[in-house]
Amino acid sequence: xxxxxxxxxxxxxxxxxxxxxxxxxxxxxxxxxxxxxxxxxxxxxxxxxxxxxxxxxxxxxxxxxxxxxxxxxxxxxxxxxxxxxxxxxxxxxxxxxxxxxxxxxxxxxxxxxxxxxxxxxxxxxxxxxxxxxxxxxxxxx
Numbered sequence: 001x002x003x004x005x006x007x008x009x010x011x012x013x014x015x016x017x018x019x020x021x022x023x024x025x026x027x028x029x030x031x032x033x034x035x036x037x038x039x040x041x042x043x044x045x046x047x048x049x050x051x052x053x054x055x056x057x058x059x060x061x062x063x064x065x066x067x068x069x070x071x072x073x074x075x076x077x078x079x080x081x082x083x084x085x086x087x088x089x090x091x092x093x094x095x096x097x098x099x100x101x102x103x104x105x106x107x108x109x110x111x112x113x114x115x116x117x118x119x120x121x122x123x124x125x126x127x128x129x130x131x132x133x134x135x136x137x138x139x140x141x
Contacts, residue, residue, distance in 0.1 A: 007050035012043040044095040060085040082114030097125030
């Protein structure tokens with residue numbers, strides 16, 4: 001099995017910055033290239049797994065990534081009891097604080113399944129929607 005890549009705050013901020021304008025207004029600029037979008041999604045998901053280590057909640061952002069996070073009972077087989085699933089743009093808006101978990105869940109852009117799934121809101125945002133200011137979960141460089 002390949003080793004998991006660790007979260008790198010500098011590379012994560014750069015990947016998010018590359019798609020930032022599109023996250024704020026998808027009609028203002030063309031959608032990012034698939035590789036750019038995948039990089040931002042994967043890096044932010046790995047950051048969540050790093051800042052909220054554990055395996056009680058699975059976060060899925062198809063088709064790019066699924067990570068386990070948040071301390072608690074570990075899930076090993078079958079369908080996890082606590083799942084968070086969304087599309088790439090919604091995930092990045094959550095990860096940058098441009099959208100709240102409550103709003104995304106209420107309007108159907110975020111699926112929260114299981115009693116602990118909503119706990120991800122404690123760890124968001126992961127990076128600031130503005131590349132100038134780190135989010136609360138980012139460690140200072």
